[in-house]
Amino acid sequence: MNQSPPEDDRLAGLPPRSRIAELILGSRPHRDTFAGWQHYRARRGQLMPPAALTLAQWKTTPLPRRSDYDLYRRLTNVNLPLQATPMHDKVTELIQLRLDGNTMKQDDPTLAGVLVSGWGGYGKTAAVCSSVAAFEDQWRDLHSSLIPGSIPGTRDVHAPVVYVSTPVTATPKSLCASILGFFRAEVRKSATFPELVRLVADSFHDHGVKALVLDDISRLRMHRADDQDVLDLIRAFMSMDVTVILSGVNIPGTGLLREAKWDKKTAQWILPPLEATRIHGREVTQTEHRFELVEIDRFRYTTPRQIRAFVSHLRGIEAHLRLLNGKPGMLTDGTMPEYLMRRTGGVVGLLGRLIEDGAQLAMNTQQETLSETLLDGIVLRRDDPDQPPDEPAIPAEPPAAPQAPATSEKTVPRKRRPRNTVFDDHGPQAEAAG
Structure with missing residues (x-):
C-alpha cells in the first residue's frame, strides 16, 4: 500500500517564511544601474517552484507550513520562466x-x-x-x-x-x-x-x-x-x-x-x-x-512545426505552475491550445499575463486548475473588438510596388490649362519697353 511521504520530505525544498517574505518585500535595484544589472544577472532563472502537492496532500500539511506553501506558490505562479522559443x-x-x-x-x-x-x-x-x-x-x-x-x-x-x-x-x-x-x-x-x-x-x-x-x-x-x-x-x-x-x-x-x-x-x-x-x-x-x-515575432499556429513550438511552450509553463488540481495536459490537451492562441494571438507577454492572472484566480476561487471557463473571466487588451490585432512583424509577402493604371493607345493625356496672365504686373522695365 502506497503511503504519502512525510510532510518534511514533501516540503523539504520550501524556503522558510522569512526567505519568502524577503523575495516578495525585498527591493530590487533598477536594471539600468551596475548594481541592478548584476542583481538581475546573478538571480535570473533562480526562482524554483516548490514541490507539487495534490489537494489531499495539501490538506494533511500543518497550517503554518500550508500558509507558507500557498504564499510561495503564488510567487511562483506569477513568475513564469523564460523559455527558449x-x-x-x-x-x-x-x-x-x-x-x-x-x-x-x-x-x-x-x-x-x-x-x-x-x-x-x-x-x-x-x-x-x-x-x-x-x-x-x-x-x-x-x-x-x-x-x-x-x-x-x-x-x-x-x-x-x-x-x-x-x-x-x-x-x-x-x-x-x-x-x-x-x-x-x-x-x-x-x-x-x-x-x-x-x-x-x-x-x-x-x-x-x-x-x-x-x-x-x-x-x-x-x-x-x-x-x-x-x-x-x-x-x-x-x-x-x-x-x-x-x-x-x-x-x-x-x-x-x-x-x-x-x-x-x-x-x-x-x-x-x-x-x-x-x-x-x-x-x-x-x-x-x-x-x-x-x-522577434509572436507564436504562429498554422504549420505543424509552429503548432509543436507553441504546445511545447505551454508544456513548459504547465510544468512550472503549482495548482492543487493541476494535472499534465491542463494547458495542452483538447482545445486549450487553440483557445489560448485565439485569446492572445500568440503574443508571449499576453499569454503569460493571461495564465498568471488565471492561476491567481484559480487559487482565489479554490478551483485550483485552469480551464477555458475560468480564463473567460479575465479581460485582455485583445478582447476589445475595436482594437485591431498587431500586424505581422515580418510580412509574408513584401508590398507590391504601385503600378500606374493601364492606358489605351487612344487615351490622350489632358494638357494643363495655362494660367491667365492678363493681370500680371511685369514691372517698370516692361512698361518702358512697351
Whole structure:
C-alpha cells in the first residue's frame, strides 16, 4: 500500500517564511544601474517552484507550513520562466555571433551592431537581456572576473555589459548622462558635451565594457534635431570597441534608422541610406550599414512545426505552475491550445499575463486548475473588438510596388490649362519697353 511521504520530505525544498517574505518585500535595484544589472544577472532563472502537492496532500500539511506553501506558490505562479522559443533563439543566435566575433577583433575601427525589433509584449527586452547576461557570464569566466589591463591602484568595477533605457525626449547629453549614471558616476552640471563623450569613452575602457544595450530606442523620432544627434552619437559609440545593441518597438515602421524594406530573396530587412545625414551635410558612411536588424515575432499556429513550438511552450509553463488540481495536459490537451492562441494571438507577454492572472484566480476561487471557463473571466487588451490585432512583424509577402493604371493607345493625356496672365504686373522695365 502506497503511503504519502512525510510532510518534511514533501516540503523539504520550501524556503522558510522569512526567505519568502524577503523575495516578495525585498527591493530590487533598477536594471539600468551596475548594481541592478548584476542583481538581475546573478538571480535570473533562480526562482524554483516548490514541490507539487495534490489537494489531499495539501490538506494533511500543518497550517503554518500550508500558509507558507500557498504564499510561495503564488510567487511562483506569477513568475513564469523564460523559455527558449524559436523567436528567442533567433535573437540569441545573432547577439551571440555578433558579440563573439566583435570581442575577438583586433584592428576593426568600427564594430557591427544589432537591432532587435518587435511589437509590444513580444519579449524583446527579456530576450536581449538574457542573451547579453549569458555573454557576461562567459566573459567573466574567461577573465576570472578581472579587468584585462586594469590600471594598478584603481578600483574600477568590471562591467562587460551596460544596460540603459533610452531617455524620454533624449538629447546627446542626456544619453551620456544615462550611461554614466549606470556606474553612478558624478557628472558636473557645467560639463560640456565633448567632456561627457570623453567621460563615456573612458568609462567604457576603464570598466571593460564590451556590450552597450540601449532599450526603448523607438523613443527617438527623426523629425527632432536632438534625436538625429543622438543617433549620430550612437554610431560614434561603435568606434569605441563596444558592440551596440538597440531594442525597440517596430523599428522598421518608425523610420528610426531609415525606412527599411523587406527583401524576400535574402529574408532580411534592407536599410537604405539615412536621409537625416543630408541635414548635417555629411555623406553616408560605412557605419550606416553596420547594424543588422532581427525581428522577434509572436507564436504562429498554422504549420505543424509552429503548432509543436507553441504546445511545447505551454508544456513548459504547465510544468512550472503549482495548482492543487493541476494535472499534465491542463494547458495542452483538447482545445486549450487553440483557445489560448485565439485569446492572445500568440503574443508571449499576453499569454503569460493571461495564465498568471488565471492561476491567481484559480487559487482565489479554490478551483485550483485552469480551464477555458475560468480564463473567460479575465479581460485582455485583445478582447476589445475595436482594437485591431498587431500586424505581422515580418510580412509574408513584401508590398507590391504601385503600378500606374493601364492606358489605351487612344487615351490622350489632358494638357494643363495655362494660367491667365492678363493681370500680371511685369514691372517698370516692361512698361518702358512697351
